[in-house]
Amino acid sequence: MGLPKFARLKGVHEELSCNLYVANCGPAVGLTLDCIASAFSAYGTVKGVYPADESGCRVIVSYYDESSAQSALKALDKNPCHDLGGRFLHIRYSVERPPCQVRDPDTVQVSLKASEMNIPGIYLIHDFVSAQEEEQLLAAVDARPWHNLAKRRVQHYGYEFCYDIRNVNTQQKLGDLPSFVECIIEKIPLFRKLHEAADISLDQLTVNEYPAGVGLSPHIDTHSAFEGSIYSLSLSGSCIMEFRASVGDRYMNNSDYSSNYARKAIYLPPRSMLLLSGEGRYAWQHYIPHHKVDMVKDTVIRRGSRRVSFTFRKVRKGPCKCDYPQFCDSQQVKQEIGSY
Numbered sequence: 001m002g003l004p005k006f007a008r009l010k011g012v013h014e015e016l017s018c019n020l021y022v023a024n025c026g027p028a029v030g031l032t033l034d035c036i037a038s039a040f041s042a043y044g045t046v047k048g049v050y051p052a053d054e055s056g057c058r059v060i061v062s063y064y065d066e067s068s069a070q071s072a073l074k075a076l077d078k079n080p081c082h083d084l085g086g087r088f089l090h091i092r093y094s095v096e097r098p099p100c101q102v103r104d105p106d107t108v109q110v111s112l113k114a115s116e117m118n119i120p121g122i123y124l125i126h127d128f129v130s131a132q133e134e135e136q137l138l139a140a141v142d143a144r145p146w147h148n149l150a151k152r153r154v155q156h157y158g159y160e161f162c163y164d165i166r167n168v169n170t171q172q173k174l175g176d177l178p179s180f181v182e183c184i185i186e187k188i189p190l191f192r193k194l195h196e197a198a199d200i201s202l203d204q205l206t207v208n209e210y211p212a213g214v215g216l217s218p219h220i221d222t223h224s225a226f227e228g229s230i231y232s233l234s235l236s237g238s239c240i241m242e243f244r245a246s247v248g249d250r251y252m253n254n255s256d257y258s259s260n261y262a263r264k265a266i267y268l269p270p271r272s273m274l275l276l277s278g279e280g281r282y283a284w285q286h287y288i289p290h291h292k293v294d295m296v297k298d299t300v301i302r303r304g305s306r307r308v309s310f311t312f313r314k315v316r317k318g319p320c321k322c323d324y325p326q327f328c329d330s331q332q333v334k335q336e337i338g339s340y
Contacts, residue, residue, distance in 0.1 A: 020061045020069050021052060021094040024087060027302055028056030031084055036061065039083035043075065044068020050300045051293060052094075060094055069093070108263045110240055110296045114274075117264040119243060121278025124266065125190060128273035133183050134235050138308060140180035141207050151214045157181075157205040159315050167225045168204065168315055177205055177312075184233060184273075184310065191275055202231070202312040210239070210307045215288035218244060223282065223328040227314035230276040234268045237304030240294045241268055243284045267296045270307075282324040 020040075025031055033049040040046050040061045045068065052058040063069045077091040111117045114124040129137070146153035149163070157177050159168040177185070185202065204226070210216075221230055242265040264284075268274060276286065294301045319330035 016066045016070060017093040018047070018063045018066050018069050019094040020063075020073060021058070021092045022061055023058045023090040025084065025089055026051065026055070026057045026059045029087070031087070033059070033302075036084065039081055040072055040076075042083070043072035048299075051302055056302065107295070108242060108265045110265045110267050110294070112267055112297065114266060117243070117266055119264055119280045119284060121276065121280035121282075122243070122266075123191060123275040123277075124268070125273045125275075126269060127271050128187060128190075128233060129183060129235075129271050131271070134271050137180065137183075137310070138235055140178070141308065146209065152211065153209040155207040157207075159204045161204070161206055161225075166219075166222045170315055170317060177203065181205065181310065181312075184312070187273075188231065188312075202314050204313045204315050206311045206313075208309045208311065210237070210288070210309070212237075212303050212305050213290060213292040215239075215290035216286075218285040218287040220283075220285050220327055221276075221281070221313070223320035223322060223324075224316060224330045225313075227316050228277050228281055228322070229314065230281055231312040232274045232276070233310040233312075234270055234272050234274070235308045235310065236270060237307030238267065238269045238294070238301060239288050239303060239307055240265050240291070240296070241274070241286055241288055243280070243286050245284050267294070267301075279324070282322050283327055 022036075025036060027033070033051075036059060037046045037049045040049070040063075044063050044065060047062040047064050050060045050062070052060050061069075061072070063072070073091050073093070076089050078088060080086040080088055114122045141155055144155060146155060157174060159170065159173055161168055188202070242263060244264075245262045266274075292303055294303065320328050321330070322328055325331040
């Protein structure tokens, strides 16, 4: 997934442009894109601010007119910018490269609402917790020990999830869910208007911390491990979650696929809660691409330094009897036994 394509011009006296290439400026040096846009808006209406490359310390500031870009360049190039903490900026004009007409086969349209994906059983509520609650939740888990995996850190509550067998040991309960998640649990009934799954009592929590660029491999949560509904709260950082189903499955639209899979994607902003239930939970794989930069509706969004997810589930005490046997480990085992 690429960035907008811009070419930096060599000198300030060459071709005028509405776009400025700004060095020593960006998330890697502690400046958000919104903060940069605010500072440059003093010289005209800013159309957008975009990462210039993967470094995080160079951006493209785009105006609607060349005169605004020219004023900003003259005022700020090699001069301290008061609104950006006195940082000295290095600025050149930039021109946007013509977009490639060939569609990248690895891209997928990213939805902002779950209804846009048209996958039954998937719902998303924005601002599920407040900014203050987010801060308190992050402080609570950071005060507790983390378990290190290969690329991320985790905490388990209620029951431990065993990654080697992708299941839980129901005979070893760790205890009740921690009190600091009560602000989340009490809001679960908000989903009752969307799905009856909100009535399920949740007893297992996995907290995952994803560093920038780290994703999650495609998988379906083990049917025999958990009841149908899975709730995942995103904190601190955003990401794109993709869903896929094999070509030929009756659970996908054959006109909407890439390679051998139907693919859908949704943007998960901080403080949003995602519900996976029914077909979306049982029949579609979900995963997080390993990207540092995501393209959402033609907007470039750089992932934060960390994303922390709180995933709530209900541990299953018996075999799964869902309507999706081809994906169900409980029913596949039963079929294998019956074939002898």
